[in-house]
Amino acid sequence: MTRYVTKRVLIGLATLFVILFVLFLMLRFMPGTPFNDEKLTAAQRALLYAKYGLDKPFLVQFWNYFTSMLRGDFGLSYVINKNFAVSSMVWTRLAVSIRIGFQAMLLGSVIGLLLGIWSALKRNTWVDTLCSGISVFGVSVPSYVFALLLAYFIGYKLKLFPILWSTKNVAASTVLPTISLSLFPVANIARFTRSELIDVMNSDYVLLASSKGIKTWQLIWRHELRNALIPIITVMGPLLVDLLTGSMVVEKIFGIPGIGSLMVQAIQYNDYNVVLATAFVYSAMYIFTMMIVDILYGVIDPRIRVAKEG
């Protein structure tokens, strides 16, 4: 088991290193530079290049970046927040995205599960049709359209929650973005829960349990849902990473200082260090999740480990 985990971790780290190198290479080949303004003279540009070490050979630049990164120093921002430490910029923004992502996931899971259970129980009735309708709506309507609808009806018409992010009222500012982002998990989880639950409900052991006279809610909670949850949790993993890394469009609509909008800004402005750091964080989060999934598979089903190692 230790060997298996060590191997997974090493592969994860190597992948991250390759991603970092390729990103670094791609950025340097991208046309334009961070210091590219109508008013900047060639001499002044040369000074700026020297100041930030961009005049050094590519491999030296990469090595300097990589070694400082290991110390937690992701360099300085050249454009977006001039001379700010990128690590603190990314961290502050990531915290906001993670908060909204978690809230959305929590809300989405609870409502999704409830809708799924309800429609499985009331199969082929109007309830089921309604829940399927909500699922189809949630999967097909992009979150930004839903975000605009929420901003208009709940923010503007009903004036229940602020539309724009406000540092004086952060909790209330997160309500509308949380609801907008939760729509997709609601739809997905409801759909999965319904189909998994129907499968389980038709199985022999459930029929046996129910014929023994166990109460309906106990049956659902103790026997049906527990078994149906396993595949649902598999779906929730990638959904969570998606939500945590922020949604650039929803962030734009509600003026949220999250990491999604930061990455888009960074690419537009050629702010090298910010592009690198945000892309690195994205990759790291994905790789970390995959690694956990891989390791969990190994724990749950030792055959996977044996087969791969064999």
Add this chain to the structure above:
Amino acid sequence: MKKLRLVLVLFLVVSLLTACGGTSTDTGSTTVAKTITIATDLDLQSMDQQVATDGISFSMQDLVLSGLCTLSDAGVAEPELASSWDVSADGMTYTFHLVDAKWSNGDAVTANDFVFGWRHLVDPKLASEYAFIMDTIHVVNAGDCAAGTKALDQLGVEATDDKTFVVHLTQPCDFLLSLMAFPSFFPVNEKFFEAQGDQYALSVDNLLFNGPYTMTSWTAGSEYVFTKNPNYFNADSVKTEEIVFKYVSDTQSAMLSYENGDVDYVKLTGELVDAYKGKDGYTQRLAGYLWYMSVNFTNSKFVQGGNLVKAISCGIDRDTIATSVLKDGSIAAKGIVPTGFATGPDGKDYRDTTDAFVTYDPAQAASYYKAAVADNGGKDYSIELLFEDTEASKAVAEQIQSMLQTNCPGLTITLNSKPKKTRLDMMQHQQYELGLTRWGPDYADPETYMDLFRTTAVDNNNGRYNNPEYDKLVNAADVNANSTERWQQYKDAEKILVQDDCGVIPVYQSGGAIMINPKVTGIRFHSAGVDSYRFMVKSAS
């Protein structure tokens, strides 16, 4: 069912409580509102006035810092920290007399703060992108100091005593005073600066203020709060207690907040301009940005003053582009110098006393194009137009394409859209044919535009336009102490550049459509330099 009802009730109570907390407007006991909120579609990049390069950062700095002068509504320099000034007879020495003012830490603002700030701007170690502006006003040794070939103490500035700041120039400069309201020239408290090290100006705690406001909250990517500065030397003139800037890149949600009364100022874009045009609060402003097509003369297709460039210049209906495509208050360009931008020695606007050097004439365009094709051995031209990937540039480029292909039958215009930084890079390396670009002036003088197209201006003359006659006129004008003569030299040079040679093809002068809460007054828009929000007031009733 009971539980569900309980949850619903709880939800409603929480919602109502939050709503009540979020939308209150404090009017106080006075007749002006306490807070004014501005939505900005561009984010704050730096609070260091010698590092910043963008308009919104400069505007926020203008709230917290004062320089020697401020600009009136009309863009005329008025006394601020300098109560008065003397100019030597040869126009090459300016002596500023300072008022008694204080920094927010209690230190007095002295002439030495200006000396340090100005030296800091040209310090090669700082490598400020705005270092060039010191040379623009011709301060002695500015270029050499910025290049590192002369020590900073050789810069032509001195503090003869705590209250007297003297600037020495290599040649007279008509627009020096208006630039004294530009943040790059604002003072820096040396002691405070040194104490902050590399953290200077990176948070509210590492900033020092001498202007009408202090910065009290800085949430990067979101919200910036400015509170009235009791130490400001003219604090009685400041009526608004708090100014909030909110960075919102989505105009639609910014407008919903405006409608809710949470925001007082939103810059409109796209369809929203049409939707709000004519409504109470709708404001149009003319900016000093002039958009033009740069022609790459290193490409053998194009000849200065040739038939092809003339066909292109005559074939564009600039009025239609401004009024039917952009619709945001933009106007057709009449030359390379904008309208309502620079006031001449006669007190009149430059453009009011100068001919329009571009005209729309489809018949003429067709005949120029026919001649160009004949010059080309009967072969039609295909030309690529490079532009940046913004909504406005795209719309303008498509319109130019359609106009030219209609008015010059046989001509093909292909479009190439790139992000701004990439477009600039391609243009700086002459990797384009026609490039839609602009210049944003920092000071209100034709010089800022005319200097761009001199043969020696390799950093900006991307198309490598080259006419010795033009160079001679502009170089002579730049150092001419006789303002009337100087003005005429620029007009003559502009005629050569735009009308005779079609060395650049001016298209439009950009405007801006804004929704401003009708209760808010006192915002000073300037076509050159910085928009100032420091005099803003919102009536409470």
